[in-house]
Amino acid sequence: MAPQNKIKVENINHPGTARQVDRAMYDAMRQAYLKVLPGELPGLTLAQISERLAGELPQELFPGGAKAGWWAKTVQLDLEAKGLVRREKVNPIRLYRV
Template sequence: MAKGPTVEVENIISPGSRHRVDAGKYEAMKTAMLAVLPDAPPGMAVAAIKPLVVPLLPAALFPGGDKAGWWIKCVQLDLEAKGVLKRSEKPVRLYRA
């Protein structure tokens, strides 16, 4: 079974660690997250992101929001490592850099 295109992601918690993930799902989640996250602190609680992004995701990639939570965390950590997202501490809230 052939795999589709992939994209390399980083992890702010583990500098230097890189993994390849499905490019279509990554890009869909990235676009949805950047559409809903504010551009200034204090930002949005991580738990508040999922109900806002699920309606924006392609049903073919995320049927019923399946696995959206995992992809939110994957994209969050990658975009934080790349400086696209920032976080406010306690409770963790995300916003665009």
């Protein structure tokens, strides 16, 4: 069982594996990610998501956007693995909530 300050995350690119990350950081990014991501096509590109996330993240956890890129990718891959976010098969990729 994971300690209360950790959460297990999955990665759509590595099915069946999980790793533990900081729960507060994950929860903050997850909440922001789901808030900015539209629920319909065409979705948003990763660059558009990154721009929108900047205004949604708590400064006490992400001062000046520090480490937001790593956390955004971690949350993206976890949400895709859990089926909450889908990737449109275009270039550049576009994501949307399910």
